[in-house]
Amino acid sequence: MVNKKNLIIILTVVLVLSISGFVWFRYKNNKINNFSSLEQTSQPSAEVMQQERQKLENNLIDLQKVLDEKQKTDADLDGLTDAEEKQLGTNPKNIDTDGDGLTDYDEVKIYHTNPLKADTDGDGYGDGAELRRGYNPLGPGKFKK
Numbered sequence: 001m002v003n004k005k006n007l008i009i010i011l012t013v014v015l016v017l018s019i020s021g022f023v024w025f026r027y028k029n030n031k032i033n034n035f036s037s038l039e040q041t042s043q044p045s046a047e048v049m050q051q052e053r054q055k056l057e058n059n060l061i062d063l064q065k066v067l068d069e070k071q072k073t074d075a076d077l078d079g080l081t082d083a084e085e086k087q088l089g090t091n092p093k094n095i096d097t098d099g100d101g102l103t104d105y106d107e108v109k110i111y112h113t114n115p116l117k118a119d120t121d122g123d124g125y126g127d128g129a130e131l132r133r134g135y136n137p138l139g140p141g142k143f144k145k
């Protein structure tokens with residue numbers, strides 16, 4: 001399930017991991033340096049920090065570019081292109097057109113439920129609610145893959 005919120009979370013995680021990885025790397029390097037030369041300062045030089053920050057910023061810009069590029073064909077980033085959504089009749093600017101808790105992509109590509117109907121089988125329980133409880137949103141009984 002890829003939607004905008006998830007992507008932002010992924011981007012944040014990637015950024016945090018990069019920063020903590022960098023800090024750890026510096027820490028380890030400093031430890032080694034301290035063994036060979038106790039005189040050496042334990043702080044990374046401002047120049048190195050600046051370079052690393054620049055690198056991280058560039059990575060972020062690259063990720064943003066990828067996202068922007070993707071958004072040109074998939075405005076809501078739900079995994080269905082705008083063209084596909086037009087064909088299906090779903091809203092290209094809403095990841096969950098019928099508001100049943102499943103993204104348009106999940107309904108069309110994974111569960112084969114109706115992305116335009118919150119309750120595909122009309123039993124009174126929404127598609128997302130049925131799946132969450134393990135029921136088949138397409139008919140009676142439990143959900144089987």
Ligand SMILES: [Ca+2]
Nearest residue numbers: 074076078080
């Ligand atoms: Ca879309």
Ligand SMILES: [Ca+2]
Nearest residue numbers: 091094095104
């Ligand atoms: Ca959509």
Ligand SMILES: [Ca+2]
Nearest residue numbers: 114117118127
């Ligand atoms: Ca639905």
Ligand SMILES: [Ca+2]
Nearest residue numbers: 119121123125
């Ligand atoms: Ca139902």
